[in-house]
Amino acid sequence: xxxxxxxxxxxxxxxxxxxxxxxxxxxxxxxxxxxxxxxxxxxxxxxxxxxxxxxxxxxxxxxxxxxxxxxxxxxxxxxxxxxxxxxxxxxxxxxxxxxxxxxxxxxxxxxxxxxxxxxxxxxxxxxxxxxxxxxxxxxxxxxxxxxxxxxxxxxxxxxxxxxxxxxxxxxxxxxxxxxxxxxxxxxxxxxxxxxxxxxxxxxxxxxxxxxxxxxxxxxxxxxxxxxxxxxxxxxxxxxxxxxxxxxxxxxxxxxxxxxxxxxxxxxxxxxxxxxxxxxxxxxxxxxxxxxxxxxxxxxxxxxxxxxxxxxxxxxxxxxxxxxxxxxxxxxxxxxxxxxxxxxx
Amino acid sequence: xxxxxxxxxxxxxxxxxxxxxxxxxxxxxxxxxxxxxxxxxxxxxxxxxxxxxxxxxxxxxxxxxxxxxxxxxxxxxxxxxxxxxxxxxxxxxxxxxxxxxxxxxxxxxxxxxxxxxxxxxxxxxxxxxxxxxxxxxxxxxxxxxxxxxxxxxxxxxxxxxxxxxxxxxxxxxxxxxxxxxxxxxxxxxxxxxxxxxxxxxxxxxxxxxxxxxxxxxxxxxxxxxxxxxxxxxxxxxxxxxxxxxxxxxxxxxxxxxxxxxxxxxxxxxxxxxxxxxxxxxxxxxxxxxxxxxxxxxxxxxxxxxxxxxxxxxxxxxxxxxxxxxxxxxxxxxxxxxxxxxxxxxxxxxxxxxxxxxxxxxxxxxxxxxxxxxxxxxxxxxxxxxxxxxxxxxxxxxxxxxxxxx
Ligand SMILES: Nc1ncnc2c1ncn2[C@@H]1O[C@H](COP(=O)(O)OP(=O)(O)OP(=O)(O)O)[C@@H](O)[C@H]1O
Ligand SMILES: Nc1ncnc2c1ncn2[C@@H]1O[C@H](COP(=O)(O)OP(=O)(O)O)[C@@H](O)[C@H]1O
Ligand code: SF4
Ligand code: SF4
Ligand SMILES: [Mg+2]
Ligand SMILES: [Mg+2]
Numbered sequence: 008x009x010x011x012x013x014x015x016x017x018x019x020x021x022x023x024x025x026x027x028x029x030x031x032x033x034x035x036x037x038x039x040x041x042x043x044x045x046x047x048x049x050x051x052x053x054x055x056x057x058x059x060x061x062x063x064x065x066x067x068x069x070x071x072x073x074x075x076x077x078x079x080x081x082x083x084x085x086x087x088x089x090x091x092x093x094x095x096x097x098x099x100x101x102x103x104x105x106x107x108x109x110x111x112x113x114x115x116x117x118x119x120x121x122x123x124x125x126x127x128x129x130x131x132x133x134x135x136x137x138x139x140x141x142x143x144x145x146x147x148x149x150x151x152x153x154x155x156x157x158x159x160x161x162x163x164x165x166x167x168x169x170x171x172x173x174x175x176x177x178x179x180x181x182x183x184x185x186x187x188x189x190x191x192x193x194x195x196x197x198x199x200x201x202x203x204x205x206x207x208x209x210x211x212x213x214x215x216x217x218x219x220x221x222x223x224x225x226x227x228x229x230x231x232x233x234x235x236x237x238x239x240x241x242x243x244x245x246x247x248x249x250x251x252x253x254x255x256x257x258x259x260x261x262x263x264x265x266x267x268x269x270x271x272x273x274x275x276x277x278x279x280x281x282x283x284x285x286x287x288x289x290x291x292x293x294x295x296x297x298x299x300x301x302x303x304x305x306x307x308x309x310x311x312x313x314x315x316x317x318x319x320x321x322x323x324x325x326x327x328x329x330x331x332x333x334x335x336x337x338x339x340x341x342x343x344x345x346x347x348x349x350x351x
Numbered sequence: 352x353x354x355x356x357x358x359x360x361x362x363x364x365x366x367x368x369x370x371x372x373x374x375x376x377x378x379x380x381x382x383x384x385x386x387x388x389x390x391x392x393x394x395x396x397x398x399x400x401x402x403x404x405x406x407x408x409x410x411x412x413x414x415x416x417x418x419x420x421x422x423x424x425x426x427x428x429x430x431x432x433x434x435x436x437x438x439x440x441x442x443x444x445x446x447x448x449x450x451x452x453x454x455x456x457x458x459x460x461x462x463x464x465x466x467x468x469x470x471x472x473x474x475x476x477x478x479x480x481x482x483x484x485x486x487x488x489x490x491x492x493x494x495x496x497x498x499x500x501x502x503x504x505x506x507x508x509x510x511x512x513x514x515x516x517x518x519x520x521x522x523x524x525x526x527x528x529x530x531x532x533x534x535x536x537x538x539x540x541x542x543x544x545x546x547x548x549x550x551x552x553x554x555x556x557x558x559x560x561x562x563x564x565x566x567x568x569x570x571x572x573x574x575x576x577x578x579x580x581x582x583x584x585x586x587x588x589x590x591x592x593x594x595x596x597x598x599x600x601x602x603x604x605x606x607x608x609x610x611x612x613x614x615x616x617x618x619x620x621x622x623x624x625x626x627x628x629x630x631x632x633x634x635x636x637x638x639x640x641x642x643x644x645x646x647x648x649x650x651x652x653x654x655x656x657x658x659x660x661x662x663x664x665x666x667x668x669x670x671x672x673x674x675x676x677x678x679x680x681x682x683x684x685x686x687x688x689x690x691x692x693x694x695x696x697x698x699x700x701x702x703x704x705x706x707x708x709x710x711x712x713x714x715x716x717x718x719x720x721x722x723x724x725x726x727x728x729x730x731x732x733x734x735x736x737x738x739x740x741x742x743x744x745x746x747x748x749x750x751x752x753x754x755x756x
Contacts, residue, residue, distance in 0.1 A: 050525055050554050157407060184552060189406075213554065215556070219630065220628055257556040
């Protein structure tokens, strides 16, 4: 069941000089109860901006949010109800808790704000701590953030997000500042909470492997757009967009079907770093496929903006290679191999 | 991905150390002091990337700061010596003896740091141009405004940020972009040693790879050395020349990076490896290493990893394992390794581990296959020689063989 529908979300930022910068460009998706949607993609592509827009920490330039099918208000009670229902967990557990306050304070505050009576407050606080495996809860209530490990702090941040009994949790790189060994613990915790409480979870990450293991669907973002989306395994095992293929091939220690040296010829003549150079040029390319300066498959048609193609099973890709007409024209040679291993 | 190591770690490279640290111990003062680094000896070779891996709280950052005299109170180096040998070929300098003026120069022009929280360490309300200029004004006063601007743009380009952002402010950048600015600033003065403390946690893998390649290229060109700290073991294996895995303030395994990628020798290294799920494998329940590192204020008896180790046996509870070289592999395997590796025999001696499983007296059967420390993953190595774990440590000091305080 869709909890939060996002339609044509667009966010512009004013720049001191020149035109506005479009960080998120007509992005649509929905968050479903009991499911995790992973959002991966380029650094600076607009992932956090989407999360901040959904959490109403910034006001979108365009588009619509529907919570349980109803449009979201911009002020007053409606906005408050929305904020209660949609909670965020941030990347940095060190910055997101106030060092001057105890764990208990961090949890009591949202409860009080959303009208929980004083009576029974402590029980709820303890139940919240227990639900994030901070047991015995009483021993943590009066601790300060600096007395906790990074993993414990992130648990407190998650408990705080759960305090208002939200239906949606937006987790922006919730484990990237944590150790590998603690990461899985926190992700398993979020996964369990999602199941137990039927939460809709947006999981923003740079870690493709955990995106695959912990989510139902994956969306890949590039330059303000979703370029590929679909069932997690389908996107990871059969990436269809050249950017997704590049992303996978760049994962340390992986043998992926797509070879890096084909996807990303790193050095041009004169030893310049062609990718970084192309990236810069691209920043100014307003029309067409935003990936085309880097794309090994770029064709003439790529100077017009590609539309999403359905590969079946809800696996969608925004790339001309998968357009039936383009494929017909090129004698079906255009589509890149999706899974033949060639790296080995 | 595989980023080609830039360093020459062949025989000639080995004697060419930029930093030579012996028996370093660091404490954070307090009613009960935290012994964050415990009798660590290591060399940083010229032009190499030395990776330091381990969970947080194991002393990685503290060791890196100690090596470069960047420790701040309440941290105190209670023991040990660090010698620095500059590019200029002058006599080695004992960095603990540097006078204030020399220390200031050392800290800025010889060593630079990309901090763990580079992302948050930029002042959000000061423009990037101003922050770059400050560095140059302080250390290269002869540079004029135009030259400072030009160099700042170059540096931004190098990390893939549009130079037109120079007039902008950090709060307008995404987390990953701020991290890249931190890297650019660390390279601004062309230092000899760059310490990168988890510098890429907020980057996507494509950009991460680009930047690491760029650092590798600069390293080749400018000949600086990098100490790269992270808990992302697969990344370190791909990236660094040598790898040191830290646990509870000590180095528990040290090896040429690509060999550890084949098969590590220490149970903790294996655990770190297993905690990183592979992307394309079967879906499975994912498990980290159960438990957490010990409180470093405590007295540690025996092997500090024992409470979390699935291989724990007889001596582990009481006897402290000392970092000792793995015994040389069988001749046949040496041959094939050398073939593949272009004759870098010296590497064979540089694989050391602190674990009783590799001590033939304590464990006559030798380590289990998965910990055989086999660079080729063939299982063809001869188990280490008698006494490997209890003998003399590679720095020549007699092992204490007892609990360490
Ligand atoms: N307050 C702001 N003012 C101007 N530009 C901004 C602002 N916040 C974000 N941006 C720009 O919007 C784009 C998207 O930023 P965002 O933080 O959403 O990226 P991200 O996908 O989360 O990246 P990362 O993976 O590095 O965290 C970037 O180009 C960034 O510079
Ligand atoms: N400023 C400090 N004061 C007291 N203890 C500290 C301080 N910084 C680090 N420590 C302690 O020293 C140990 C090692 O820390 P650190 O070097 O930061 O580890 P790592 O970089 O591996 O995460 C930890 O037990 C940590 O709690
Ligand atoms: S649309 Fe064209 S340029 Fe863009 S990814 Fe597809 S093939 Fe490459
Ligand atoms: S010494 Fe014993 S406890 Fe320590 S890592 Fe080796 S087997 Fe495990
Ligand atoms: Mg972000
Ligand atoms: Mg650290």
